[in-house]
Amino acid sequence: MxxxxxxxxxxxxxxxxxxxxxxxxxxxxxxxxxxxxxxxxxxxxxxxxxxxxxxxxxxxxxxxxxxxxxxxxxxxxxxxxxxxxxxxxxxxPVQELTYFEGMVWHDVIPTFVRRVYLMLQMMANTNAGIDHYVPIVDDFGTQNWVRTVYHQFQDKLPKMVESMYEEIHHLLKEHPSLQAELFVHRLTGGGVIGMTIDQLKREFDLNIEDVELMLQHTHYYLFLESKKKKDRYPVLHLCTKGLDATHLITRSARKTYQYIQQGLSMQEIMNLRRLKKSTIQDHIVESALIIPDFSITSFLSEEDVREINNIGTQLNTKKLKQIYEALDGKYDYFELRLALAKGQHAIKEGMTQDEA
Structure with a gap:
């Protein structure tokens, strides 16, 4: 993989x-x-x-x-x-990579994974009558979340244990078998100790990078399926609660974006934030990449954006140097980056309209 x-x-x-x-x-x-x-x-x-x-x-x-x-x-x-x-x-086989949606979900997948593994340990141990054990997840936030779930649903725990087993069993049946096996061998609880990544590598005769990527793909699969099918996978869906899509605009970039929305110039933002011009430019490009309706008309006209993107298309390149030279230095590198960022949304909108 x-x-x-x-x-x-x-x-x-x-x-x-x-x-x-x-x-x-x-x-x-x-x-x-x-x-x-x-x-x-x-x-x-x-x-x-x-x-x-x-x-x-x-x-x-x-x-x-x-x-x-x-x-x-x-x-x-x-x-x-x-x-x-x-x-x-x-x-x-395309299906072995189908569920990766990193740009949207990479920030929340680790939290989902910690919740699932610790929930499974807690449920398996409770089912086996094991009261004292070391949590496999050394994260206070996750431990507190699982503890809250335990107290909230204590009277329904046997039914939840059965449901979670069925949910995971059903999902893994529809998943590539090797990826499913790796996930199952990682699980701890009820007297069973899950394998480490190194142990999985040796047991299945795989490279460590393949083991980690296959596990990651299974995590994305479980998350996305249970996130959108609450009625079908209620317990796993519970583990997705509060985990929403990442808009991938960093806190610092978000602050710059807010100032731009208020009508401040780049120089004014640089003075207010005491940041270098290149840093503010990075924030503006990031905003243009992530926010489809972000207006860049104070930096480039629509004609400029079209010209830059047309040259990139003609040359079949995203390399700024090639585009810069083809346009005889008419635009600086910030303007090129900004136009290409804006152009991505236009391409996607065009594809959506074609599909419709």
Whole structure:
């Protein structure tokens, strides 16, 4: 799975981003550049799906892909996919990645996972008459949440235990079998101790990155299915309560956005916030990326936005330097980034209208 994710990124980046771009995308770096990459190259679903990924792990896993002729790296360290890589990419079972929606949900998935694992431990132990045990989740907020659920539904606990088992069993039956097995072997409770990631790696003869990504995909699957089907999966749905979509605009960027909405100029915001011009520009680009109806007319006209995006389309590139040179330096890099960010919403609106 991990190799497929890397190949997908290399393919979508079209030789215009280094391995650093892939690393920042998968770990969910909150920079305007990474957000722009996720949106511009249509990799939203993979944003932040692997926050614990180590840089050296990515570099190590790329080497066999180069050796097997699936990707090639040029003198400037930009990887691109080969025809063999494209063939390998097209042969991967799509359903094994269907549920990743990183850009929207990466922030809340960890909380959901902690709740589910601790709820299962609590229920299994209660069912087995085990009163004293060490919680597998060392997080006070999660422990308090599960404790509250326990006291609130104490009289209905046997029914909840049965329901949660049925819900998970039903969902995992419809899920790729290896991913389902990995998830089940992670569970702790009722005298059973779940396996560690290293133990799963050895037991199933997998790379550690594949184990972690497969578990992540199962977590997204359980979350999304139970989030939208409350009546079908009531106990799992309970674990999604209060976990809403991420709008991915950082607190600092949100403050800048509010000042812009109030009509303040960039210079006024810089003075008020005591931040560098480049930082405020990053905030503006982030706002344009995330908020569809964010107006940028105080920075660029609609004609400017069209001109910049048309050149990008003609050159089939998102590389700012190429677009800058093609336009003979008519726009600075901030204006180019802003126009491309705005252009993403226009493309998606056009696709939606075509589908309709």
């Amino acid at each position: 991990f190799d497929h994710v890397v190949l997908t990124c290399v393919d979508r980046f079209r030789g215009e981003r280094t391995l650093s771009g892939i690393y920042h995308l998968l770990t969910g770096k909150r920079s305007s550049q990474t957000l722009q990459d996720a949106k511009g190259y249509e990799l939203d679903m993979l944003f932040g799906i692997y926050p614990s990924l180590k840089r050296e792990s990515l570099e190590r896993r790329v080497q066999p892909l180069i050796r097997d002729g699936l990707i090639q790296i040029n003198e400037q360290s930009f990887p691109s996919i080969t025809s063999e890589g494209t063939r390998r990419l097209s042969s991967f």
